[in-house]
Amino acid sequence: MLAVLQRVSEARVIVDGETIGEIGRGLLALVCAERGDTPAEADKLLAKILKLRIFGDEAGKMNRSVQDLGGGLLIVSQFTLAADTTGGNRPSFTNAADPQSGKMLYEHLVERARAAHPVVQTGRFAADMKVQLINDGPVTLPLRVAPAI
Template sequence: MMALLQRVSEASVRVDGEVIGQIGHGLLVLLCAEKGDTEAVADKLLSKLLKLRIFGDESGKMNRSVQDVAGGLLLVSQFTLAADVAGGNRPSFTQAAAPEDGRRLYEHFVAQAQKDHPVVQTGRFAADMKVALVNDGPVTIPMRMTA
């Protein structure tokens, strides 16, 4: 399972012009399930993400996690993270999980995040979403977890 974390001062997701998810200070997390991913892989990724020390302490050193700073999570499904551009000019998405598996793993990730973290907002799986963010730093970190 792949994630692209962006430390943000604010972020939101719109569908059909309506804001459906919004956070202030925290992490915008773009999520992609790949073929062979399981709930255990999703849980491992979430655990690491919640503890990752990418927020500044009083000295400005990246030493605090999203939990330490009581930041929000905005979780957005994005199968295009699995893009393979090695073969030509049109990306291939063959490594992305099938839509039903991607939805199941995304929904599992969201449910677990809601149990483990107080502020969780989401996008809408398979919707045409407009994502807005103010990247803080900028800090952008790719993550991949496997079984």
């Protein structure tokens, strides 16, 4: 599975003019399931997201996680993270999981996140979403969790 994490002061997702997910300080996690991913990869990705130390401590060092802060987590599905742009000017998305598998893995990730963290908001799978954020830092990190071999 893939993710792009953005440390935010605030973020929201809007669908059809309605805010459906919103957080204050925390992480915006854009997530993508790839072909062959399983719930095990979703669990590993979530563990990394929750424990990644990218928030400043008292000395200003990146030493605290979103869990340490009790910050918000806004999880948004984004299949375009699986884009292959090596073969020309039009991206290929053949590496992305099929919609049924992608939705199942996204919902699994969200369910586990809600069980593990107090503030979890989401986008809507396969919807035309507008994402607004104030990137704090800016801090933006790509994550990839490979299948166990």
